[in-house]
Amino acid sequence: MTALSTLSALPSSYAVRLTNQMLISATGEQTDSYLHGQLTVNINDLDKHQVRICAHCDNKGKTWSVPYVARFNDGVVLISNKDAGAHSLAQLNKYGVFSKVDIIDASEAYHHYFISDALANSLCKSFFDSLPDSPMSSVSSANGLLFKTPYTQAGFYALITAEHAEAWEEKMAEAVEAIYGQAVFDAILIDNLIPTLSESGVNEYIPQMLNVQAVEGIDFDKGCYMGQEVVARTRFLGKNKRAAYSFTLNHATSVAPGETLEKQLGENWRRAGNIIATAKLQAETWLMAVLSNDTKETDCHRLAENPDITCYPNTQPYNIEQNPSNIIKKRK
Structure with missing residues (x-):
């Protein structure tokens, strides 16, 4: 290939x-x-x-x-x-x-x-x-x-x-x-922020933390399903504080799902979240991580396991914000 x-x-x-x-x-x-x-x-x-x-x-x-x-x-x-x-x-x-x-x-x-x-x-x-x-x-x-x-x-x-x-x-x-090979498709998914879970991320996140609502993957007006109470309450009460973001490293490096990203705060670094998907090409590495949903594109991050590597979030390809009027409408 x-x-x-x-x-x-x-x-x-x-x-x-x-x-x-x-x-x-x-x-x-x-x-x-x-x-x-x-x-x-x-x-x-x-x-x-x-x-x-x-x-x-x-x-x-x-x-x-x-x-x-x-x-x-x-x-x-x-x-x-x-x-x-x-x-x-x-x-x-x-x-x-x-x-x-x-x-x-x-x-x-x-x-x-x-x-x-x-x-x-x-x-x-x-x-x-x-x-x-x-x-x-x-x-x-x-x-x-x-x-x-x-x-x-x-x-x-x-x-x-x-x-x-x-x-x-x-x-x-x-x-x-x-x-x-598969890595190219994995990179495409990450580039488009299509929610993807590797083993380390399975059963760790509610759907909204993975942006599932942003890709029209949740019907909030349907009948009961497994986990619906938590998913619905998170939406209607605005309790979700996490979201998925993508990163691009301009070189090939080995990063494993489950590794930690840290965020720079002044002169210090604090844990930001975990990587849930990766893809390594010949001269580029793609990462998807679940972070605070107020993360900005100007926020500098680094790999906790390899702190010399820093990166910034890519622009999200869709809007993850909830529309209050839609929430009210669907609750009626």
């Missing part, structure tokens, strides 16, 4: 092989009602051509995973990384025994890819009848599932059946300028 120096060096036509993704499949007559009571979005209203980001929480509102959720074949699928997905799979099966729903790890049956917008037409026409025309919309076929992503790096997430993956790979090799 091709090495990439920085995200800004991405060519127009490229693909990413995703090797750290997990696919959870839920089928059965009570799939919708069961998942509706587990996830932060309204599954009953989920359209067959719609994809949502959501959170899966415990009863205290702490997040197991932040997956994409979509309808596919005769059921519903959740797509996340392996670390967080493994926890969600265990928890969904723990409570799923009381409902008529089958929940399995379907990861081995599918291959995952991210492909650039410029590559989509030439690659996908042999596998799908059409392309999704708007972000977070999807199409499916016997070959798999395809949805348009909302990232600055315009592209599509492709879920291809294992039996058709060889044909996909051959077609991809003919059409693409470069094929990258």
